[in-house]
Amino acid sequence: MAENKDLFDVVADFYPPESIEGVSWHGSRVILTLIDVEEDEVKKQALTKELEKIEGIDKVTILYTSERKVVNLSAIRGDAERSSWMIRGVKKIIAVASGKGGVGKSTTATNIAFALKKIGLKTALFDADIYGPSIPTMLGYEGTAPVSYDGKTFEPFEVMGMQTMSIGTLIGKDTPLIWRGPKACGALQQLLSDVNWHDVDVMVMDMPPGTGDIQITLSQQVRIDGAIIVSTPQDIALIDAVKGVNMFKAVNVPILGIVENMSYYLCPECGHREYVFGENGAKNTAEKLNVDFLGDVPLDIKIRMHADEGKPIVESEPESLFAKNYIEIAKKVKDKLKL
């Protein structure tokens, strides 16, 4: 059984992850396009069988191609199917994603959002992490219900000049399981289109961790202008980061780059940098995947403390080295988005 495995895990048992050129979902039907691998009927049938064991997938069609972008997603899917979740009042959307949970995705998303605001952009932070929404805690609006003036749409929360909303305001902390799958997607879609975002230049979206069907659906349905992958430096985390990069490539979302979080421990006494998990892991991975390395952030108790206390470090200690790291990353993002 392909239990607990997502599409990318299953494909990886048969082909290298970079051979996934495209994945398109049509309800429970999936079209998978593989590039630069030899067509092999036996392998094709075995892979199809394994993929059809995944919950939510009924039928799989595997296509082989040798020309990148010839058989691509928009060709298969038709452009009309893309960007069908309307988000009004927002110019650009970036997704902050990670191959797995616990790497500091939300902390990074929050600080990058505040850094983008610091460099002059009107910014929003949307928490789409149905598995563990943590933005309300990080920005201190946990347990507060959103306001509606017309009984149909919600006003975003406004915290330290940041417009923000979280799927956590709709789903309780203790009930994430039942919200997985299509139900969670429905709730997300509704929330995204029902918030009155006010004239936002860039929205930072904290994605659910992983590369399953929810993440793929979100990346396909929302008009995402770029994705940032957060990883810690350990080999095992980097393998998941590769999956994240390949997922966005597969759905034609531009990769803005990789951020390495908890890169090193900075001794507060002497300033020595201790590379606990080795040096340059994410940088090398980015190079191999031909995507940009956006920067690194050390492991530091202050980053955690300020996150827990509801005031991210970019706001609470704007002159710190940590805030500067995030601002450097934000500048690169701003340039890449041509904002």
Ligand SMILES: Nc1ncnc2c1ncn2[C@@H]1O[C@H](COP(=O)(O)OP(=O)(O)O)[C@@H](O)[C@H]1O
């Ligand atoms: N650079 C960092 N230094 C210290 N603590 C960090 C750092 N990044 C994240 N954390 C802490 O690690 C924990 C997990 O981070 P979080 O952003 O919630 O991860 P994710 O969203 O990937 O699950 C949190 O307690 C957070 O404060």
Ligand SMILES: [Mg+2]
């Ligand atoms: Mg999180």
